[in-house]
Amino acid sequence: MTTKELVIEAGRAERQYWRDLWKYRELFYFLAWRDILVRYKQTVIGMAWALLRPFLTMVVFTFVFSGLAKLPTEGNTPYPILVYAAMLPWQFFSGALSECSNSLINNANLLSKVYFPRLIVPTSAVIVSFVDFMIAGIILFALMAWYNFVPDWRILTLPLFIFIAFAASMGVGLWLAALNVEYRDFRYVVPFLVQFGLYISPVGFSSTVVPQQWRLLYSLNPMVGVIDGFRWAILGGESQIYLPGFALSVGLVMVLLWSGIWYFRKMERTFADVI
Numbered sequence: 001m002t003t004k005e006l007v008i009e010a011g012r013a014e015r016q017y018w019r020d021l022w023k024y025r026e027l028f029y030f031l032a033w034r035d036i037l038v039r040y041k042q043t044v045i046g047m048a049w050a051l052l053r054p055f056l057t058m059v060v061f062t063f064v065f066s067g068l069a070k071l072p073t074e075g076n077t078p079y080p081i082l083v084y085a086a087m088l089p090w091q092f093f094s095g096a097l098s099e100c101s102n103s104l105i106n107n108a109n110l111l112s113k114v115y116f117p118r119l120i121v122p123t124s125a126v127i128v129s130f131v132d133f134m135i136a137g138i139i140l141f142a143l144m145a146w147y148n149f150v151p152d153w154r155i156l157t158l159p160l161f162i163f164i165a166f167a168a169s170m171g172v173g174l175w176l177a178a179l180n181v182e183y184r185d186f187r188y189v190v191p192f193l194v195q196f197g198l199y200i201s202p203v204g205f206s207s208t209v210v211p212q213q214w215r216l217l218y219s220l221n222p223m224v225g226v227i228d229g230f231r232w233a234i235l236g237g238e239s240q241i242y243l244p245g246f247a248l249s250v251g252l253v254m255v256l257l258w259s260g261i262w263y264f265r266k267m268e269r270t271f272a273d274v275i
Helices: 012-023 025-039 046-068 079-106 108-113 120-146 153-182 186-200 212-218 222-235 243-268
Strands: none
Touching: 012 025, 025 120, 046 079, 046 120, 079 108, 079 120, 079 153, 079 186, 079 222, 120 153, 153 186, 153 222, 153 243, 212 243, 222 243
């Protein structure tokens, strides 16, 4: 008779958790696809809402900031493209926060009955917002064609800034998802944060309008670096990145991502009991 040896090894459970993420990878696709279908179910125009919402917001911002406030663009870039280049990452970020914050509560039955790495749930919510982001990118190409705007070589760096936007969405989203399970007040806080963040982020205007002495402080908003990066890659030409502020924003994004994963993993074992 052979006996199986039990090995207790420090860090083994943690490594197994990350292996389980890969093992349950099909659950990512299932949850994301389910949420996409539910989001646009029984709507007349379906996924076209992913195009219409950022487009209408861009029209309003162009009218207010360019038409009324007469704020400058960057170089010779048409103002609608300036706005939409920032609207893309902001819509991705704000949508991910809204979806992530409620993701665990909306899947309460699944969490209480089945074992799987809980990190899959908020991550699939971010993936849903990323799908909307990719669809909304069609409008950007349409605007470029309309204004005969041709990007330069910097457009090849866009995947890097998309990754930073994804990291920012995941970092803040994980914090909000975990906090919302423990404190249901966050379901009311998140819409306010999204609305407030829209006005303090350089979406409807260029960050160059911020006085030089305040640029570094302004970059404490991590979305400033993300948006400036998108504009630098998409607009090219005279568009510039304020490097100290960009480095600060990216550093904050990485801190948010690391701390978000840490806090989520810390609280994960209590989700099934609290939810």
